[in-house]
Amino acid sequence: MNKKLAAAASCCAVLMLVLSGCGDDSGDNKADGWAKKVCDGWQPNLKKIEDANAEIKRVATENAKSEDVQKTDSAAFQQISDAYKAMAESLTSAGAPPVKEGEAAMNAAAAGFTATAKGYTDLKTQIDGLDPKDQGKFAEGLKTVAGGIEEANKGANQARxxxxxxGLDKAMNSQKGCQMTSPAPAQS
Incomplete structure (x- = not known):
């Protein structure tokens, strides 16, 4: 059961790669400057998301007690939610990007990150509500929570x-702050 949650969390980490692909050095200087502002703000939050996913995976692969799984996952979901909120704030504080319809793109992306933050807050509420003393119900509840991870990430994927x-992906991909390593997928 915990391995299913770990696999879902690892999948989440892969999906969470905010922007994928290779950088391009021929980007516009204004776009690069904007991307640097955003990515510098995102870097510590991407690290928090990565660390939280690693904790979810760790506790799941250790065959930890239900109480430990619940406590770890709850804290990780809160950490991920807080990180997405901060990413939305970094995006809006950088201002509209220097592209056609930049303000609309920024607002839509920030809304996506905010939606993902709410999704993880909801997952935290769900896992906090499980009874770890009832192994059967806890396992079933964990399945529901694991299934909700993909749904929670939809906003971040839409933001990306x-x-x-x-057209900002090239400028953002060239910034170290927007790069995140993803953990290896969990074994089933």
């Missing part, structure tokens, strides 16, 4: 797509 559509 919004930024790609605006």
């Amino acid at each position: 797509d919004q930024l790609k559509t605006g």
Whole structure:
């Protein structure tokens, strides 16, 4: 059961790669400057998301007690939620990107990150509500929570797509702050 949650969390980490692809050195200086502002703010939050996913995976692969799984996952979901909120704030504080319809892209992307933050807050509430003393119900509840991870990440994926559509992915990919390593997928 815990391995399913770990696999879902690892999948989440892969999906969470905010922007994928290789950098391009021929980007516009204004776009690069904007991307640097955003990515410098995102870097510590991407690290928090990565660390939280690693904790979820760790506790799941250790065959930990239900209480430990609940405590670890709850804290990780809160950490991920806080990180996404901060990413939305970093995005909006950088201002509209210097691309066509930049303000609309920024607002839509920030809304996506905010939606993902709420999704993880909801997952925290769900896992906090499980009874770890009833192994059967806890396992069933864990399945529901694991299934909710993909749904929670939809906003972040839409945000990534919004930024790609605006042509900002090249500028952002060249910034160290927007790069995140992903943990290896969990074994089933």
